[in-house]
Amino acid sequence: MDPIRFMLVFLISVVALVTTKANNTETDDVVWRERALQARQANQQAYEPNPHIILNHFNRHVHKAFEGYNSTRRGLSKHHSGPCEATNPIDQCWRCDPHWEKNRKKLADCVLGFGRHTTGGKAGKIYMVTDPSDNDLVNPKPGTLRHAVIQTEPLWIIFAHHMVIRLSQELIFTCNKTIDGRGAQIHITKGAGFMIQYVSNVIIHNIKIYDIKVGSGGLVRDSITHYGQRGQSDGDAVSVFGSSNIWLDHLSLSSCYDGLIDVVKGSTAVTISNCHFARHNDVLLFGASDSYSDDKIMQVTVAFNHFGKGLIQRMPRVRYGFVHIVNNDYTKWEMYAIGGSQGPTLLSQGNRFFAPDNRNAKEVTKREYTTESVWKNWVWKSEGDVLQNGAFFIQSGDPHHKFVHGPDYIPPKPGQFASTLSRHSGHLKCIPGLPCNNMSTPSRKRLMRDFKRLQHDPPAGISGAPQDNNIMLWNAVIFGTLLLSSPDDTPWDGGTFKLTLQFTEDYPNKPPTVRFVSRMFHPNIYADGSICLDILQNQWSPIYDVAAILTSIQSLLCDPNPNSPANSEAARMFSENKREYNRRVREIVEQSWTAD
Structure with missing residues (x-):
């Protein structure tokens, strides 16, 4: 390209660039002026000429929310393990919904x-x-x-x-x-x-x-x-x-x-x-x-x-x-x-x-x-x-x-x-399936990790989750169809067995209290549903999590220990009359189909 032509192209390009920039600036002014005008009108409409209405509305909700919060605190122990703590009306509106x-x-x-x-x-x-x-x-x-x-x-x-x-x-x-x-x-x-x-x-x-x-x-x-x-x-x-x-x-x-x-x-x-x-x-x-x-x-x-x-x-x-x-x-x-x-x-x-x-x-x-x-x-x-x-x-x-x-x-x-x-101010750690609660204690943080593991890598035949608003109280289910190491003709096949796990602030240093909600007939399960299992007693270790607890109970169903009975009748029948034991277990399985 000859020098004269190059200079001409350069000048045209500069003029075009300047013109474009000026047009953009002019357009920006028009766009933003229109936005400012619309916003000013919206702001005037949003203004409350009687602010006392807002003050009363706010304070009324705070008093009402605090009464509700106090009612959930009555009777709780020093180490609170009860419902989700939402201490103001904004949080109470949504945070405790799992x-x-x-x-x-x-x-x-x-x-x-x-x-x-x-x-x-x-x-x-x-x-x-x-x-x-x-x-x-x-x-x-x-x-x-x-x-x-x-x-x-x-x-x-x-x-x-x-x-x-x-x-x-x-x-x-x-x-x-x-x-x-x-x-x-x-x-x-x-x-x-x-x-x-x-x-x-x-x-x-x-x-x-x-x-x-x-x-x-x-x-x-x-x-x-x-x-x-x-x-x-x-x-x-x-x-x-x-x-x-x-x-x-x-x-x-x-x-x-x-x-x-x-x-x-x-x-x-x-x-x-x-x-x-x-x-x-x-x-x-x-x-x-x-x-x-x-x-x-x-x-x-x-x-x-x-x-x-x-x-x-x-x-x-x-x-x-x-x-x-x-x-x-x-x-x-x-x-x-x-x-x-x-x-x-x-x-x-x-x-x-x-x-x-x-x-x-x-x-x-x-x-x-x-x-x-x-x-x-x-x-x-x-x-x-x-x-x-x-x-x-x-x-x-x-x-x-x-x-x-x-x-x-x-x-x-x-x-x-x-x-x-203002106790729960700032960013919250919210986990799907749980109330959006600040888990400030080691036990609650550990239980959150346990729940994540169960969500992402659940053992076969097991499910578990906290109750609606309480990380310290869990519901769990063991499915008899998928019992670990069970033969094809296990009497527990087809059953759906419900449990609860109650944790304290000492977890994982101490085990939870675990009980079957479903009616059970088993050598190592008491009449009230509590379980005679060594890892829930003298063999407990902090390395056990919720998945390990439920897996151990799952194994116990098909592999009982009649020498340490919680139900002497079931232990005797398991050892002396397996056919009758299996019949009684099948009755329990059939009852589990219709239980609430």
């Missing part, structure tokens, strides 16, 4: 507070994320998280297996999405965070987000019909920007470049619940600019969260708006817990504030860039809070101000219950 995986969308019925109308992707299909990569930002690969969140239809997004996802740039959501991390360990880390911008109706549930970095920006697809140039992202874990009806629940958040959660630009109808925050400076920012007065419609509920180790400030820090901070557990902030400017309304109810040892940081509250003559008129109220280790909360506003008047007023659950209500 079939949560088959009814995932029930979660959308559980939100309380200002975000209570959030349904996420409930109206849509299930989308399974199968690929943790994030390599193509303009044309995301199907099966990736980025491909899921840009779809126009409502989606309930779940994960095929454990994943560590490093987002190359911020993850931009469309409306009506749920990210549901239950059933897998989902880590969002070492890359960019979540951007919920100018949308509505989003749920993010049960994932870990930490070590989030600043995204450099670039071309990023934000819907199936549009992509555009994005600037540098802030490095927040989750940014809620000009959006409404947002619910963030059971997230574990720590160590991000900027904030953990930002709620800004006129966002409203937001609930942040059951989250665990740790190792961070600027934790929660609600309203980012003193000049943006549209944040006056901001309404946020912060409930049942645990503010843990290594936090410095902003839990939250608020501009304008109304924030209900209720039944949270605060542990040793370094500067202050709750701050604000521009006259926000803050109602702190039923929280526990445990101050740091630093005598200069005992105050819960901090009014920023404002004189007392101004902030004394802001409505900041503390009701039912527990203040420990020298913590103190400076209230302001009319001392006679009441958020709710008259006989309809429902007080909060007091702060001494905040630790209980």
